[in-house]
Amino acid sequence: MGWWKVIAPILLAISLCLQGTIRVSSTSPLTQKNQDFEQSAGTSTLKQQQEHAHEVHCSRERSRAAWKVIDEYLVPFVEQERYQMSSKCRLHPDNDLFRDQEQHKIHFDINEWRCGYCKKSFRAEKFLDQHFDNRHYNLLNVSHSKCLADLCGALHCDLMMNSKSAKTKCNPAAAARNRHLCESLADNCFPINQGPSASRLHELFLHQFCDAHTCSRGPKPFSRGGKKQTSIFYLAGSILILMLLPIFYLVVYLYQREIRRGTQELKRISPLGRKTKPS
């Protein structure tokens, strides 16, 4: 099998490439652990600095999760309808306390995050968060209640953060409270009397977020789909196809060439074979 000699190095190279990518992705948790370790050494000084941050009673992490939910599962539909959310709507970007800081995060590399205000760089996002809390806390406008994390109950942030397992027991009172908050968001952000696109978005919001706030078997949250998940699967699928397609054609080409060569050799051998045959 001559063609096997050609294919073997190619397959070897591909497998090495794949191993390389796996190794790269597996290093990130390790470096994270190192940073955790290094971080614990310097916590005493950090705690002193964090005294300023106690004025803000809003979770940055949960606000970020709420923003991700809005960005993935609501914004695509709002953009599709070309609808302008009122600034009175609590889902409006202006009503996220941390939005400005989050937009000043520069993700330079896997292990490099930069502060957009002073260009200082950090090895992980959480260190940049701490830097914002310590150095740029004066940029937060805390005079109004703009905590996006307060809407987490309605927006299913736990699903985004993967912090709670899906099997936790349902609390009917909490589900009712979240549903009420959710419906009030739909009424405030997409008033039905403001035209067809607002009422379409109102209905979508109820299906996408509110209907799932029930202890009986109801629809799952984000039942209308979102933006990022599909695009990631699409991207991964197309990359895989692009990688496999040339290999497939190469194998087919080499196989056919081998068959052609084989038949030519047979043609050459067969007359010789007849001559040497003793009669």
Ligand SMILES: [Zn+2]
């Ligand atoms: Zn800074």
